[in-house]
Amino acid sequence: MQRPRVARQPAFLLLASEFGSATLNEKGSGEYDPSFVITKLGAKVNRVIVAGLLERLEMRETSNGSTLFQGQLRDPTGLHYFSVGDYNSEMMRELSNQWSERTELGEPILLMMTAKTRWYQTDEGAVYTSLRPEEACEISRDVYANWLLDACQSTMMRMKALTASLELEPTMEAYQRSELPEGMKQGLLASRNHYEEVDLEPFNLHLMQALDIAEGRIEAATTPPPVVRLPDGGGDPSADSDDALDSCILQVIQHFDQGEGVDFETVLKNAAAQGFIREHAESALERMTDGGTIQEPRFGWFRVVSSPEE
Amino acid sequence: MSEEKYADYIEAVLKECPEASPDEIAEAFSKYETEFYIPPQDAMRSVLRRFKSGTSPVGSKAATKQERVTKKVAMLSELSGDDRDIEIEVAIITHNIRDQMIRGEEKQIAFGMLEDNPWEDSGTKTRWDYKDWGPQANLASGSIVRIEGASVNEYNGKMSLNINQSTRIVVLKEGVATTVASNDPIDISTVPKEGYICVVGRVLASRPDQIHRKDGSGSIDVVRGRIADESGTIGFLSWEPFDHEVGTLLKIDGAQVRSFRDTPELNFGRTTKIEVFHDANFSDLDTLADSTSQTISQFRDGSRDVDAVVQITEWARRSFTKDGVEKFLWSGQIADPTGRCRMSAWEELPISESDLPITVRLKAVRVRAWQGIPDVTVDQAAQLEILEKPPWDAELDLTNHAVEVSLPDMVSGASRVGLETTGFIISVREDSGLIRRCTECRRVLRDGACADHGANEGNEDVRLRLVVDDDGASAAVLVNKEATLKVLGLSLEQMHSAIEEHGDLGFVQQVRESLLGRRIKASGRSIVDDQGAMLLADGLEIIERDAQLRATELRALWGWV
Numbered sequence: 001m002q003r004p005r006v007a008r009q010p011a012f013l014l015l016a017s018e019f020g021s022a023t024l025n026e027k028g029s030g031e032y033d034p035s036f037v038i039t040k041l042g043a044k045v046n047r048v049i050v051a052g053l054l055e056r057l058e059m060r061e062t063s064n065g066s067t068l069f070q071g072q073l074r075d076p077t078g079l080h081y082f083s084v085g086d087y088n089s090e091m092m093r094e095l096s097n098q099w100s101e102r103t104e105l106g107e108p109i110l111l112m113m114t115a116k117t118r119w120y121q122t123d124e125g126a127v128y129t130s131l132r133p134e135e136a137c138e139i140s141r142d143v144y145a146n147w148l149l150d151a152c153q154s155t156m157m158r159m160k161a162l163t164a165s166l167e168l169e170p171t172m173e174a175y176q177r178s179e180l181p182e183g184m185k186q187g188l189l190a191s192r193n194h195y196e197e198v199d200l201e202p203f204n205l206h207l208m209q210a211l212d213i214a215e216g217r218i219e220a221a222t223t224p225p226p227v228v229r230l231p232d233g234g235g236d237p238s239a240d241s242d243d244a245l246d247s248c249i250l251q252v253i254q255h256f257d258q259g260e261g262v263d264f265e266t267v268l269k270n271a272a273a274q275g276f277i278r279e280h281a282e283s284a285l286e287r288m289t290d291g292g293t294i295q296e297p298r299f300g301w302f303r304v305v306s307s308p309e310e
Numbered sequence: 311m312s313e314e315k316y317a318d319y320i321e322a323v324l325k326e327c328p329e330a331s332p333d334e335i336a337e338a339f340s341k342y343e344t345e346f347y348i349p350p351q352d353a354m355r356s357v358l359r360r361f362k363s364g365t366s367p368v369g370s371k372a373a374t375k376q377e378r379v380t381k382k383v384a385m386l387s388e389l390s391g392d393d394r395d396i397e398i399e400v401a402i403i404t405h406n407i408r409d410q411m412i413r414g415e416e417k418q419i420a421f422g423m424l425e426d427n428p429w430e431d432s433g434t435k436t437r438w439d440y441k442d443w444g445p446q447a448n449l450a451s452g453s454i455v456r457i458e459g460a461s462v463n464e465y466n467g468k469m470s471l472n473i474n475q476s477t478r479i480v481v482l483k484e485g486v487a488t489t490v491a492s493n494d495p496i497d498i499s500t501v502p503k504e505g506y507i508c509v510v511g512r513v514l515a516s517r518p519d520q521i522h523r524k525d526g527s528g529s530i531d532v533v534r535g536r537i538a539d540e541s542g543t544i545g546f547l548s549w550e551p552f553d554h555e556v557g558t559l560l561k562i563d564g565a566q567v568r569s570f571r572d573t574p575e576l577n578f579g580r581t582t583k584i585e586v587f588h589d590a591n592f593s594d595l596d597t598l599a600d601s602t603s604q605t606i607s608q609f610r611d612g613s614r615d616v617d618a619v620v621q622i623t624e625w626a627r628r629s630f631t632k633d634g635v636e637k638f639l640w641s642g643q644i645a646d647p648t649g650r651c652r653m654s655a656w657e658e659l660p661i662s663e664s665d666l667p668i669t670v671r672l673k674a675v676r677v678r679a680w681q682g683i684p685d686v687t688v689d690q691a692a693q694l695e696i697l698e699k700p701p702w703d704a705e706l707d708l709t710n711h712a713v714e715v716s717l718p719d720m721v722s723g724a725s726r727v728g729l730e731t732t733g734f735i736i737s738v739r740e741d742s743g744l745i746r747r748c749t750e751c752r753r754v755l756r757d758g759a760c761a762d763h764g765a766n767e768g769n770e771d772v773r774l775r776l777v778v779d780d781d782g783a784s785a786a787v788l789v790n791k792e793a794t795l796k797v798l799g800l801s802l803e804q805m806h807s808a809i810e811e812h813g814d815l816g817f818v819q820q821v822r823e824s825l826l827g828r829r830i831k832a833s834g835r836s837i838v839d840d841q842g843a844m845l846l847a848d849g850l851e852i853i854e855r856d857a858q859l860r861a862t863e864l865r866a867l868w869g870w871v
Contacts (some may be wrong), residue, residue: 007842008777010784011736028478029380029397029458049736049779049827053348055355074352091740091815106338106360108346108353112827114736135737137822141347145857147827149864150734156868183782207868213347215861 009034009046010183011114013147013154017077017206019048021265023127024194025119036187037117037129040198041158042165044187045117048131050080051139051147054109057100069096073111073131076148076213077206078269082115082131092133112139112147126279148214152207157181159200161188199300202263245276245284246293253294253304261301316340319350319357327361335361380458386426386436391464396471398457399482401428403437405451420445424471428454440471446479452504454483499541501567501574508563509544509576510587511537512598513556515615515674536615537562537576538598545614548578554586557595561587571612571679572724607648607713609686610724611679616672616686619701620644622653623667623709644686645708650728652680655688660696667708669700682725682837712833712849717780720836721843730833731845732853733780738822742774743814744805772805774821774850778830785843787832789850797850798824829853 018039026044027035034046050073057071062085069084084096099109115131122128139147161180165188168174175185191198252270256262264285271281285302288294295305316339323335338360342353382397383389389396404422420442427435440460442449449455458478463470473479484504495510516535523529533552536545537560546565554560563583565576578584603617625642641654645667661668672694676687688694700706712730715723720731746768747753748760759765774789774797795802798821809817834847 008784010779010782011734013734028480030456030480031382047736049734051827053342053346053352053356056359074348074355076349076352089740091819095819103356103359106356108342108348108356110346114826135822135826137819137826139823139827141345142857143827145347146829146855146860149855149857149860150829152864156864181782211861211865213349214857216347216858 011047011049012043012045013151014039014043014045014048014050015077015151015155015206015210016050016052016073016075016080017202017265017269018043018155018158019045019050019080019117019129019131020078020269022119022129024190025127026190035117035119037119038187038190038194039158040191040195041155041162041203042184042188042191043158044184044190047114047116047134049112049114049147050131051075051110051112051144051151052080054099054103054111055079057096057103059097059100067093069093069100071096071100073113075151076210078265079272080131081129082113082133084133088133092136095136110139110141110144111136112143122279124279128278145214145216148210152210152214155203155207158184159203162191162198163200165189165192197299199263202265202300205263242284245271245280246288248274248276249281249284249288250293250304253302257303261297261303264300264302267302316350319354322354323358323361326358330361384426385434386438386469389462389469391462391469393462395459396457396462397459398426399428399454400424400426400457401454402449402451405449407445418445419443420449422451438470439468440473442473444473444475444477446473446477448479448481449473450484453481456480456482495561497541498537498539498544501544501576503567503569503574505567506564507567507576508561509537509539509565510559510561510589510592511539511544512592512595513554513558513560514538514543514595514599516552516554516556534614540593540598543598543615544574544576546576546578550578550580550582552578552584554584559587559589559592561585569612572610573612573614573677605648606644606646606651606684607723607726609651609677609684611677611682611684613677615674616677617674618646618672618686619669619697620646620653620672620686621667621669621700621708622661623650625659625661625663625666627658645711645728647702647706647708647711647713649713649726650708650711651684651686651726653686653688655691655694657689657691659688659691659694669697671695671697679725682839683727683835684724717778717785718783720845721783721785721838723836723838725835725837725839727835728833729836729845730831730849731778731780731785732829732831733778733783733785735776735825735828735830736779736784737777738818738825739775739777740815740818742776742821743772743817744809745771745773747771772802774825776825778832778845783843785836785845787845787847787850789832789847790834793848793850797852825852829855 018041019037022037022039024038025036026038027033036044036046038044052073052075055072055074057069059067059069062068066086071082073080073082084092102109113133113136115133118130118132120128161184165175165180168178170189170192172189175189180188248271249267252267253262256266267285268278268281272278285294289296289302293305294302296302316336319339320332320335323330324332335357338357339350339353342348342356343350380395380397381393384398386398401424402422403425405420406422407418407420422440423437424440425435425437427433457471457473458480460477461472463472495508498509498511501507501509514536516533519532519534520529521532530549533548534545536543562576562578565578565582567574568577569575603619605618606620609616621644623643623645625640628639628641629636630639631637639654639656640659641652643650644653672686672688675693678685678687712728715729715731717731717733720729746755748755748763749766749769750763751760753760753762755768772791772794774794776787776789778785778787789797795805800808808820812820831851831853832845832847833849834845837844837846
């Protein structure tokens with residue numbers, strides 16, 4: 001049957017925090033309809049080009065006997081989670097194998113990666129995003145710096161479009177008539193209908209940090225170190241005790257608080273980086289806020305009320 | 311030196327790895343920071359790993375999502391009365407909107423008839439009624455759509471489809487809106503590809519013509535011509551007598567737009583109302599004729615009566631034999647500041663090769679396209695007027711002039727020659743590198759064989775096959791041999807030995823390392839069709855950028871210091 005070919009999906013330049021904080025997705029019911037993740041900034045993405053430090057890449061056996069590589073790519077704003085499996089090209093799997101051995105030895109590897117976006121939803125309804133690489137290669141730090149800047153620029157455009165879109169009636173008609181970038185209209189509207197008011201502050205902070213790093217001004221980008229207990233890699237997240245989680249969250253907030261509190265994303269990201277399950281951290285944060293150990297001076301920002309004795 | 315700076319981090323690492331040496335830890339942090347732009351807090355995990363062995367964090371298992379079960383069918387006859395969630399591709403035959411009271415509320419609903427098997431010209435087609443409770447804005451008669459998530463209704467043995475608000479309508483082929491001939495004239499430049507419209511315009515050209523029936527049963531007298539308003543011009547074809555003189559201002563209501571190749575044309579028939587229009591302010595013929603001159607970038611396949619000023623940069627006579635008689639055809643390259651294309655003439659033009667480049671005004675020429683590239687046809691020498699000098703900067707060398715076109719514009723525009731575009735390299739395909747082309751047709755051999763000419767040795771060639779994206783647009787880019795070697799900084803011999811050493815795929819991976827994610831500028835010619843956009847590049851260069859400078863610029867752009 002003759003059928004118009006589905007156009008190739010363009011790639012978005014996305015920083016990890018924008019992709020990681022997305023909880024909205026869209027998939028047509030047709031067999032060949034592409035699936036999308038829609039970010040808070042209204043990027044409706046099926047494909048991304050990302051870069052960062054390969055922080056972890058481990059091979060594991062799946063239940064059906066095939067091998068799967070799971071990895072994390074870190075950019076200045078957070079982590080991308082990706083997996084490479086049998087569906088990937090021979091080349092991609094071979095590279096994963098080599099990179100995983102080298103990462104194991106602690107060798108830093110900077111990667112550029114094009115990938116398809118994936119998402120899944122837990123039984124509780126929480127949505128997680130991840131990447132399925134198509135192509136990847138090692139890059140130099142200069143290429144990385146330029147990619148960071150490209151991604152920053154792209155993020156800025158989206159922040160601008162999002163801000164402009166808030167002036168409009170939240171209808172497709174109004175968006176169609178507007179001068180918003182054509183490719184952003186659907187995503188922006190979907191984002192607006194799904195996400196509660198999007199706070200641009202974390203995005204601004206992340207951009208500044210990314211710019212600092214791209215500029216080589218690491219000093220400025222360096223925030224106080226988390227001197228909390230770091231995960232031993234073999235930590236079993238199911239063994240999370242509330243106490244450990246609570247104290248982790250408290251310490252994260254204390255360490256990052258520079259007077260205005262610490263934003264939601266940073267708290268969760270740090271808890272997750274230390275091996276706690278994100279949704280557990282989310283509910284712990286809520287419980288502690290309700291319990292009065294933590295206060296929320298404005299929406300999404302947290303500070304410690306009374307320091308626990310240590 | 312850096313030990314103090316990293317004191318806190320080193321302490322954290324030491325807590326985990328008491329045996330590690332603080333110096334080495336400091337060195338590791340310093341390496342991450344200076345060589346990889348990774349600040350210590352981000353490098354923490356990687357450094358820890360280096361000083362510790364044995365890691366196996368447990369990942370969480372993805373919950374498999376239950377897909378909704380959709381019944382996909384090709385024919386309406388495959389459906390039964392109790393199907394609730396179906397998907398089918400149909401042609402919308404009729405579409406009517408009416409107001410109906412539903413539960414005390416006035417609501418618009420749409421109803422009509424649809425037909426299955428929309429893609430074949432012949433074959434069994436079944437028609438059903440449908441009701442659209444949405445109503446969906448993108449249903450229109452004449453369109454072909456995929457309906458996803460409709461339900462079947464059976465009443466007294468008669469089947470129909472119910473389309474709801476939650477049903478998804480994917481328009482596969484645009485239809486004609488049901489509303490016929492509004493009385494508001496529209497600008498000629500906004501004439502749609504299909505539909506009934508009303509325009510006000512001045513007759514620019516008009517001449518009687520005949521259309522011969524294909525079955526040989528005679529011919530029909532028609533009038534062809536062109537009308538213009540300030541926004542543009544459009545050709546027309548009148549199936550009824552049309553005796554308005556050139557220069558007459560007309561209001562034409564109920565003209566049907568049909569598209570020949572990429573060019574819309576107005577058809578006047580029995581139901582078209584044509585009357586002389588009076589508007590003293592409407593531009594006169596000369597003004598319109600001047601403003602209707604087109605640029606090469608505006609040439610569309612199938613256009614007729616095109617006026618343009620172009621420069622002929624190459625011109626040669628070719629001969630061919632038809633029915634045993636040797637005939638001549640003249641052809642060459644033309645250019646203007648918006649692009650380049652080919653031109654052919656069936657009569658000798660008063661041009662000799664030594665005059666080139668030469669600027670000419672073309673009058674009422676035809677535009678055809680080959681592989682999407684416009685080819686102007688000059689039927690008579692009288693259609694050409696030689697100009698003293700070009701209306702643009704005479705210093706401009708158009709022979710190798712590449713017009714800068716953004717990638718989104720390239721992808722949504724017509725095919726063209728001589729353009730330059732920028733974007734990010736998203737993919738380096740595995741069939742980049744050395745290839746062998748069929749000795750007969752230059753097609754790339756697969757497993758040593760050509761699809762048409764079978765197994766052959768082939769001729770070696772070099773190319774890159776890339777995907778380049780920018781601003782939400784995506785195009786395939788094929789880079790030729792010279793440009794490939796140049797961008798990779800390799801000689802053919804060096805490339806051969808690199809492939810020998812690393813293998814085909816290993817070489818591609820090396821290419822990726824030097825190209826993936828880079829911002830590039832590519833020049834060449836584009837082919838845009840329903841398969842997407844492709845750039846055949848004879849030039850490719852990585853845009854070198856200074857990160858420091860760019861960061862400062864970006865800060866300024868965003869208003870930070």
